[in-house]
Amino acid sequence: MLPARNGARNNGPALADSLTILGIESSCDDTAAAIVRQVEGARPEIMSSQVFGQTDLHAAFGGVVPEIAARAHAEKLDFMVEAALKEADLNLSNVDAIAVTAGPGLIGGVMSGVMCAKGLAAGSGKPLVGVNHLAGHALTPRLTDGLEFPYLMLLVSGGHCQFLTVHSATKFTRLGGTIDDAPGEAFDKVAKLIGLPQPGGPEIERAALAGNTTRFNFPRPLLDRENCDMSFSGLKTAVLRARDSLIAEQSGLYQHDQADLAACFQIAVADVLAQKTQRALMAQEVTALAVAGGVAANKTIRAALETVAKEAGTTFTAPPLALCTDNAAMIAWAGLERFRLGKLDDMSLAARPRWPLDETASPMLGSGKKGAKA
Helix, strand or coil: CCCCCCCCECCCCCCCCEEEEEEEECCCCEEEEEEEEEECCCCCEEEEEEEEECHHHHHHHCCCCHHHHHHHHHHHHHHHHHHHHHHHCCCHHHCCEEEEEEECCCHHHHHHHHHHHHHHHHHHCCCEEEEEHHHHHHHHHHHHHCCCCCEEEEEECCCCEEEEEECCCCCEEEEEEECCCCHHHHHHHHHHHCCCCCCHHHHHHHHHCCCCCCCCCCCCCCCCCCCCCECCHHHHHHHHHHHHHHHHHHCCCCHHHHHHHHHHHHHHHHHHHHHHHHHHHHHCCCCEEEEECHHHHCHHHHHHHHHHHHHHCCEEECCCHHHCCCCCHHHHHHHHHHHHCCCEECCCCCCCCCCCCCCCCCCCCCEECCEECC
16 A cells, blocks of 8 residues: 555545545636545446536636636635535535545645635544545546556646556556647647637637648657657647748738638647557557546547557547546545545645656656646
């Protein structure tokens, strides 16, 4: 058994016939609460899942404003918890433990969630379980598809992009990842560059439906390197140059230009992820290829990864779209897995802006006073 962090206790409860976990998520701009139950020997059940999105609050700023996000979380968390309990037709006394995202993420939002969870745990006497937000994504295929360890996880979201071998609920090996922008971040920035609304992911995908994927020959960075590392910053710059060239030539950017830029950018990202996934699959023996995170909702990227898995003779799994973006059901499930292993936390649980899943790997994006970024 791995040592517990944050002064956590390892002498947890004996395996219960049934476990019901309340999960709380507030790491970015979605305030969420959910309840997951598992009866021993049966598939887990998502009894409730409530998400309050903050898109409208940040729309005028072209991105998430941390202070606005933190205030919204503080205002909405108790309502989300109440709604999740009501949807599940339960009260707090019916819950076995409270799981909460303790990082990584925007520190104000993470703190809001952790303090809410601590208050609930203190008031109800229920155990507290701190969860790594990335582990929530990485373990989602076990919640939805009962995937057996070990499997290869491509975690691809707004702030993260990495290949992980998932050995257990507490052990992850990073095979590679982005050395600069995450794909979701690149989608948002490119959408802004070509005049599309935020959030950029769905807007790029929508515009690309009418686009020509061969009009612009955008680069596929780092494909000449035999490792699993990726880069998307240069691709974003290529889009900027193509946009500026169009504006100079025709004194503006038209709707069909937006569609073509979006389509060519999207297919370039899909190609990079697909080819790097091929290399990651060759690096070790796994039971399946899984993809999770907000960018996993992109149908073009999903299709490319599914093709890679099929060609490799490997099972492919991706969560339902609602479980790709940030949600509390994944936090409740990751908390349930930790709870079964006796990985409990106490009131010293701290919010962490940075928290790599593989803490033995060298930082890919550098490191500061608050620890490795990824």
